[in-house]
Amino acid sequence: MPDFYNNIIENNRKWVESNLANDPDFFNRLKDTQSPPLLWIGCSDSRVPANEIIGAQPGEVFVHRNIANMVIHTDMNMLSVLDYSVNVLKVKHIIVCGHYGCGGVKAAMGKAPVGIIDNWIRHIKDSYRFRKNEIESITDEKEKFDRFVEWNIKQQVLNLAVTSIVQQAWSKGQTLAIHGWVYGLDTGLIKDLDVSFSSHNDIRNNSVYKLDFE
Ligand code: CO
Numbered sequence: 744m745p746d747f748y749n750n751i752i753e754n755n756r757k758w759v760e761s762n763l764a765n766d767p768d769f770f771n772r773l774k775d776t777q778s779p780p781l782l783w784i785g786c787s788d789s790r791v792p793a794n795e796i797i798g799a800q801p802g803e804v805f806v807h808r809n810i811a812n813m814v815i816h817t818d819m820n821m822l823s824v825l826d827y828s829v830n831v832l833k834v835k836h837i838i839v840c841g842h843y844g845c846g847g848v849k850a851a852m853g854k855a856p857v858g859i860i861d862n863w864i865r866h867i868k869d870s871y872r873f874r875k876n877e878i879e880s881i882t883d884e885k886e887k888f889d890r891f892v893e894w895n896i897k898q899q900v901l902n903l904a905v906t907s908i909v910q911q912a913w914s915k916g917q918t919l920a921i922h923g924w925v926y927g928l929d930t931g932l933i934k935d936l937d938v939s940f941s942s943h944n945d946i947r948n949n950s951v952y953k954l955d956f957e
Pocket residue numbers: 786787788810811812842844845846847848
């Protein structure tokens with residue numbers, strides 16, 4: 744009986760066939776090494792698949808995803824991915840990509856306890872606290888949610904910038920740019936949030952983060 748689980752196994756066979764039909768060397772080229780130019784830090788949401796939405800092929804994107812695309816200073820999982828990407832793979836770009844309608848961000852704006860995830864969401868509530876005045880000055884609920892999704896992404900870009908890993912890469916003069924993007928579930932489109940940085944000075948001179956350094 745065909746069901747989702749059987750379909751995905753069959754889909755895999757078809758995917759292999761079609762790749763090999765286009766390029767008999769497709770998997771052979773990928774088997775020994777990778778040198779992706781990009782690390783993607785995104786939300787776990789099933790509707791925001793990293794490779795698909797940017798048309799990237801296997802071998803082009805190193806991926807880390809968690810609920811609400813958070814960059815938490817003590818998260819060993821994230822730090823390990825970041826360290827490997829920057830210091831071994833030498834990625835040139837890191838994108839923190841969040842999305843409108845993010846359930847994690849929505850939960851952080853409410854008071855209802857959800858469960859163990861409340862402890863993770865506490866970090867999103869910290870982002871809220873940093874931007875409380877701006878967010879609460881917005882009266883329209885949809886607008887408020889959208890702006891907070893964007894603020895949270897910007898906050899995670901800043902968190903990324905101040906990790907020892909990114910700081911050391913910039914101090915060594917390594918080519919590394921970090922960016923913040925937001926994805927529209929209803930449009931499929933990416934919006935660049937104009938928080939791209941590739942040096943210590945870029946961050947210091949940016950007005951978005953002025954508050955955090957004062
Ligand atoms: Co989300």
